[in-house]
Amino acid sequence: MGLEGLANGFSDATAKNGVEKAKFPDLYRVKYTLKNHHNSSINSIKISPDGSKFATCSSDTTIRVYDLETGILITKLDGHTKGISDLEFSPINSNILASCSDDLTIRLWSVSKKKCVKILRKHTYHITTIKFTTKGNMLISGSADETITIWDITSGRVLRTLAAHADPVSSLCLTPDNTIIISASYDGLMRLFDLETGHCLKTLSFNSTSHGTATASTNDVLNFPISNVETSPNGKYILSSSLDGLIRLWDYMDNKVIKTYTGVDGKPISEKFNCGAHFITKTSDAMIVSGTESCGILIWDVQSKQVVFQLHQSDEPVFEVDIYNEGRLLVSCSRDGIINVLELNEKYIKQKRAIGTSREETPLTPA
Amino acid sequence: MNLALQDPFAVAKEYPDTLANTLHYGHSVVIQFNQKGDYLASGLSDGSILVYDLTSNGGVVAHLHENSHIRPVTSISWSRCGRYILSSSQDWSCKLWDLSKVNRDEVDVELDDMSAVIRTVKFDGPIWSASMHPEDPFNEEDMASTAAVSEDEPRKKKKAEKHVTLVTTFTPNDGSYIFTGTSKGWLNVHSTQTLQLVHSVKMANANIKNLVISPNGRKLAINSSDRIVRQISLPDLINVANPDEWDFEIDHKYQDVVNRLQWNSVAFNHNAEFLVASSYGQSSHDLYIWETSLGSLIKILEGSNEELIDVKWNYSRCTIGSTGLDSGMIYLWSVQFPQKWSALAPDFVEIEENIEYDEKEDEFDIIDEVALNKKRLEEEDMVVDVITRENVDARGFDTMQQSFVIPINYEKTVLG
Numbered sequence: 001m002g003l004e005g006l007a008n009g010f011s012d013a014t015a016k017n018g019v020e021k022a023k024f025p026d027l028y029r030v031k032y033t034l035k036n037h038h039n040s041s042i043n044s045i046k047i048s049p050d051g052s053k054f055a056t057c058s059s060d061t062t063i064r065v066y067d068l069e070t071g072i073l074i075t076k077l078d079g080h081t082k083g084i085s086d087l088e089f090s091p092i093n094s095n096i097l098a099s100c101s102d103d104l105t106i107r108l109w110s111v112s113k114k115k116c117v118k119i120l121r122k123h124t125y126h127i128t129t130i131k132f133t134t135k136g137n138m139l140i141s142g143s144a145d146e147t148i149t150i151w152d153i154t155s156g157r158v159l160r161t162l163a164a165h166a167d168p169v170s171s172l173c174l175t176p177d178n179t180i181i182i183s184a185s186y187d188g189l190m191r192l193f194d195l196e197t198g199h200c201l202k203t204l205s206f207n208s209t210s211h212g213t214a215t216a217s218t219n220d221v222l223n224f225p226i227s228n229v230e231t232s233p234n235g236k237y238i239l240s241s242s243l244d245g246l247i248r249l250w251d252y253m254d255n256k257v258i259k260t261y262t263g264v265d266g267k268p269i270s271e272k273f274n275c276g277a278h279f280i281t282k283t284s285d286a287m288i289v290s291g292t293e294s295c296g297i298l299i300w301d302v303q304s305k306q307v308v309f310q311l312h313q314s315d316e317p318v319f320e321v322d323i324y325n326e327g328r329l330l331v332s333c334s335r336d337g338i339i340n341v342l343e344l345n346e347k348y349i350k351q352k353r354a355i356g357t358s359r360e361e362t363p364l365t366p367a
Numbered sequence: 368m369n370l371a372l373q374d375p376f377a378v379a380k381e382y383p384d385t386l387a388n389t390l391h392y393g394h395s396v397v398i399q400f401n402q403k404g405d406y407l408a409s410g411l412s413d414g415s416i417l418v419y420d421l422t423s424n425g426g427v428v429a430h431l432h433e434n435s436h437i438r439p440v441t442s443i444s445w446s447r448c449g450r451y452i453l454s455s456s457q458d459w460s461c462k463l464w465d466l467s468k469v470n471r472d473e474v475d476v477e478l479d480d481m482s483a484v485i486r487t488v489k490f491d492g493p494i495w496s497a498s499m500h501p502e503d504p505f506n507e508e509d510m511a512s513t514a515a516v517s518e519d520e521p522r523k524k525k526k527a528e529k530h531v532t533l534v535t536t537f538t539p540n541d542g543s544y545i546f547t548g549t550s551k552g553w554l555n556v557h558s559t560q561t562l563q564l565v566h567s568v569k570m571a572n573a574n575i576k577n578l579v580i581s582p583n584g585r586k587l588a589i590n591s592s593d594r595i596v597r598q599i600s601l602p603d604l605i606n607v608a609n610p611d612e613w614d615f616e617i618d619h620k621y622q623d624v625v626n627r628l629q630w631n632s633v634a635f636n637h638n639a640e641f642l643v644a645s646s647y648g649q650s651s652h653d654l655y656i657w658e659t660s661l662g663s664l665i666k667i668l669e670g671s672n673e674e675l676i677d678v679k680w681n682y683s684r685c686t687i688g689s690t691g692l693d694s695g696m697i698y699l700w701s702v703q704f705p706q707k708w709s710a711l712a713p714d715f716v717e718i719e720e721n722i723e724y725d726e727k728e729d730e731f732d733i734i735d736e737v738a739l740n741k742k743r744l745e746e747e748d749m750v751v752d753v754i755t756r757e758n759v760d761a762r763g764f765d766t767m768q769q770s771f772v773i774p775i776n777y778e779k780t781v782l783g
Contacts, residue, residue, distance in 0.1 A: 096777045108777050117778040135405075135772045138423050152426040155780050159424050164711065176756065177766060178422065179369035191711075194369045196422060199706045201372040203713045232753035235368050249751065253371065255713065259747050279753055286753050303750055 027283075027299060027309040028330060028342040032071045035338050037064060042333035044086045044276075047324040048094035053111070054322070054331055056339060057099055059083035065097075065111050068329070071341065077109050079116045086129045092136035100127035106141055108153070122149055122158055128274075129171050133178045133195070140181055140195075142169030148183055150195070160198045164191055170274050171228045175235035182231065182238055182252075188223020190240060192252065204250055206242065206257060227274040228290075233281055233326075239288065245271045247290060249302070261300045263292060264307055273335075276320040280327030284350040289330060291318030297332050297340075311340065370761035373704045378761050382641050382656050383687050383700040386670030390425045392417055392782065394695025397677045399443040403770035404683040408452055409690075409697055410440025416454055416464070418773060421684065425699075427781045428773050429469040434482035436462065442496040449771035451485075455497035461488045470776035496534055500559070501542040534578045544604055548575025552591060556610065565610035570597060570617075577632055581639030582682065586618070586659060588633045588642055596621040596630050596644055598659060619662035626651070631675065637682035637764075641665075645675040645689055654678060654689060654700070668700050683764040 038058035047054045053074060055065045063077040063084060082102035090096040096117075100106045106127060108118040125145035132139055138159070139151040148162040148169055167186035174181055180201065181193045190204040205223050224244040231238055237258070238250040245268020249259035263269045275291035279302075286302040296312035316336040323330050328349075330342040370378045390409070395417075397410040406428070407419040414436030418429040436456035444453040452464040468483040534548045537559070544565070545557040552571035557564055570589050577590035580601070587599040597620055602613040621630075621644065629647035636643075643656045654668040654675060674692040681688065686701040709717045760766050 090775075090777065092772055092774060093777065110778065133422070135420070135422070136775055137420055137426065137428060152423045153777065154420075154423070154426050154428055154775055155782075157426075159426075175368045177368050177760075180372070192372065194373075194704070196369075196424070197704060197706075199704065200710045201369060201707075202710050205713060232751075234752070234754055234756040236757075237751060237753055251751075257743070257747070258749060258751055260744055281754055302753055305747070 022310050023301075023306065023308040024345075024348065025309065026345050027348055028311065028344055030311070031329075031341040031343045033338060033340050034066070034071055037073070037339065038062065038337045040083070040337065041335040042319065042337055042339065043084060044320045045331050045333040045339065046087055046089055046097075046320075046322050047329065047331060048089045048097075049091050050094040051324050051329070052094060054341075055087055055089070055097055055111075056333055057084035057087045058337075061101070063087060063097070063099055063109065066339075068324070068331075068341070071339075075111060075114050077111075077114065077116070079107055079109075080105070085127065088130050088132055090136045091132050091134050096136075098130055098132065098139055100130045100141055102126040106130060106139065106151075118153075118156060120151055120156065122161075123147070126168075128169060131172045131174060133174060134176075135178070138195075140172055140174070142172045142183060144168035146185070148172065148181065148193070150181075150198075162193055162198055162200075164193075164200055165189065167225070170226060173229050173231050173238075175231055176233070177235065180235075182229050184226035184229040184240060186225035186227075188225055188242075190226055190229060190238065190250075202252060202255075204238070204240075204252060204255060206240075206248065227270065228277055230277050230279070233279055239277055239279070241269065241275060241277055241290065243271050245269050247277060247288065247300075249288075259302065259305055261288065261290075261305055263298065264295050264310060267295065269293065269295075269298070270317065273317045273319060275318060276322070278321060278323050278327075280323060280330075280344075282326040282328050282344055282350060283348045287327070289321050289323065289327070291321050291332060291334070293317045297321060297330075297342075311342065313338070313340070368757075368760070373761075374707065375761075377702055377704050380685065380702045382636065382643075382666060383668070383685055383702050384666065385700060385703045386668070386698060387686070387701040387703065388425055388699040390419055390697040390699070391694065392427060395690045395697050396439050396695065397441060397443055398679050398688050398690055398697055399445060400679055400681040400686075400688065401445040401449045401770065402447050403449060403768055404681045404686075405770065406445075406449065406773065407681075407688060407697070408443045408445065410443050410454060410456075412439040412695065414438055414440060414456055414458065416440060416443065416452065418452075418466070418469075419697075420773075421681075421686075421699075428775065429466065430781050431464055431469065431483055434484045436460065438493075441494060442498070444497060444499040446499050447501060448769075451499070453497050453499045455494035457493040459490050459493055461490070461494055461497045462486070466771060466773050470774050470781070472776065472778070496536075498535065498537050501537055501539060534575055536578045536580055538604060539580055539582050539584045541605070546578050546580065546587070548578045548589065548591075550574050552593075554578075554589065554615065556613075566613055568615050570599075570615070571595070576630075579633050579635060581635035582637050583639055586635060586639040587615075588635065590630050590633045590644070592629060594622050594627055594629050596633055596642070598642065598662070619657075619659070621655075621657055621662065632678045634678050634680045634687070635659075636680050643668075643678055643680060643687055645678045647674070649674055654687065670700070671696075671698050683760075683762065685762065 040060040042056045042058050045056045057063045061080045065074045080101040084101045087099040095111050098108050106120040107116045110117050123143040127143045129142045141149050146165045150159040152159050165185035169185050171184040192202040224242040226242045228241040241247045247261040248257045270293040277290035280287040289299045294315045299309035316334050318334045321332045332340045394412040395409040409417045415432040419425045420428045436458050438458035442455045455461045462484050463486040464483045465485045538544045547555045554570045556566040571591040573591045573593035575591045579588045589597045598618045631645040633644040652671045656666040658665045675689040678689045689698050709715045
């Protein structure tokens with residue numbers, strides 16, 4: 001496999017010399033590329049839980065659903081009156097997807113019926129992000145009105161509104177057991193909420209200086225806005241992207257940053273846009289993939305923090321990446337409307353350990 | 368994972384103390400939590416069954432009403448995987464429900480196939496209780512059921528003469544024995560395989576109303592109409608194969624010596640350290656929790672304004688549920704976690720009283736930022752495992768357990 005040499009810890013040489021080279025240029029290969037489908041920037045891209053299709057949403061107010069294998073357009077969903085920031089498939093039903101828009105609505109769509117089946121209204125400003133719980137019965141939305149709303153989809157009611165941020169909420173994620181919501185905001189804070197009680201359990205912030213307070217509004221403390229959060233597959237760590245151009249891995253039990261990832265040659269990853277990031281665990285060493293502002297898609301080795309792969313097609317920002325089957329497939333969308341579908345090179349796939357140590361997915365959820 | 372961040376003293380509590388929620392859709396007469404503890408099934412007096420999702424504050428996720436019972440439900444039993452429900456009713460039947468068939472679209476299925484019932488067994492009398500075999504929900508012979516009023520013998524049960532079998536239960540874990548209680552106070556043990564009576568012992572002089580075996584198989588509680596709950600340490604049923612060697616020794620007898628109340632229903636917690644019971648009579652509205660090793664009363668759960676009938680313990684969520692007699696409401700007691708206000712501001716701490724603050728020597732030193740960042744980055748050499756999950760939560764319950772997820776119809780709401 002030749003991956004052993006990576007786990008050597010932080011290498012000072014790469015940071016200083018700035019001649020970083022992707023270790024595995026053949027890690028992913030482009031399966032296909034779609035261009036000129038949306039008339040405007042594509043803000044998010046998501047793969048359905050059954051892996052049959054993916055959907056994109058755009059500032060041109062439309063959602064498009066494609067066949068993942070072939071890239072053929074399945075359907076186009078119209079209804080939003082303003083740009084769409086985020087979308088998400090129901091984890092228990094690949095025919096249902098939810099989207100959130102600047103028109104202050106969240107819509108649930110049936111892909112096969114090509115229609116909107118439910119509209120959720122509550123937010124008073126642009127809705128930036130949505131997440132389903134794994135059982136698919138609750139939806140959590142974050143908005144530029146600085147609140148987070150928890151919806152019970154079966155009844156369409158608001159279960160709870162969490163108003164604890166002082167700037168737009170940019171990103172949300174859940175721990176794998178669905179008990180903690182992690183929210184990120186432009187106020188520079190990440191807050192951990194108990195999903196059921198709505199209590200704030202913890203707040204994380206990164207201070208550039210060693211003194212001052214994180215939450216006090218003093219001028220000498222600068223918390224960079226957090227643009228994206230994601231939990232590690234085991235839920236013990238949080239990956240945060242902030243607009244100081246860095247991605248950080250947090251041990252939230254310990255309130256500590258344990259890894260910091262930088263762009264190619266120390267360049268910022270993103271200082272203006274919210275670029276999604278995910279963990280890839282299909283490879284023998286865990287990796288992190290993120291979109292960037294001007295360097296295409298970057299993939300880091302979690303341990304060594306080195307860039308191991310780059311797909312740099314243009315200098316346009318890549319807004320979102322999504323993975324399927326732990327990273328076997330990777331999709332990305334960018335501001336110039338380009339969709340890329342990438343496939344992991346088979347030689348990097350982690351070998352199955354002895355039978356019994358790896359848990360196979362049991363089909364408890366009906367298809 | 369939320370528990371790890373909560374107040375450790377609140378997490379360590381072993382029994383609930385506060386009325387946290389009430390659920391009121393229809394008139395509930397019997398309740399049962401699923402194995403994982405995230406769903407609650409409620410049997411209604413109209414014969415239908417509601418399923419609540421406890422993670423969404425008690426939202427109704429399914430209403431089993433197509434082809435349902437036509438008389439009040441008398442018992443509910445979940446399969447271990449959480450996909451099947453066995454219900455019994457006063458309408459002389461038991462029904463097995465497949466929850467994967469709920470919340471479907473009319474267009475997807477034939478109209479006469481809308482029901483989630485996959486099997487119905489008719490008996491010759493009202494059924495008081497039905498329980499599912501712990502390991503093999505599909506073996507129909509293993510669905511033990513008792514007909515109380517009927518003179519006819521239930522199909523797989525030998526019945527002692529003149530005794531009427533009132534209650535049954537499977538032994539937990541392997542389900543190799545069926546325990547039954549009779550109207551004359553006898554406890555009978557049948558082998559599940561052969562259905563032969565293997566052991567019989569007289570425990571009381573009155574009706575046996577409930578038989579409850581703790582989930583770990585250590586203790587048995589017998590609630591009989593002589594106003595006493597008898598707690599019995601079970602013999603090792605697996606390793607001591609000869610039923611004649613079994614000894615059913617009474618540990619404690621629980622009774623209300625002042626008011627002489629009967630007990631409506633009893634339940635154990637997961638490790639049989641606690642026992643909860645609801646009491647009979649219009650004047651009593653509380654649940655009683657005893658500690659089982661010494662037999663002492665440790666908590667009275669208050670908050671309902673009516674007599675409570677059924678009582679069940681949700682192990683992983685540390686919640687006790689009970690149904691009200693008059694209103695049919697479900698009351699849920701659980702452990703309350705206080706909001707820690709310091710969680711909102713990471714650099715503040717909550718203190719009990721004023722403390723004299725000693726400034727650290729280097730607290731306000733100005734450190735060169737570049738050097739600081741370099742130092743921080745150099746410290747980031749630890750190996751992180753982002754994949755391996757914790758097997759147990761902060762309360763010690765298995766977190767890897769897979770459980771069935773009830774499908775949702777996104778196009779309409781359950782209670783139209």
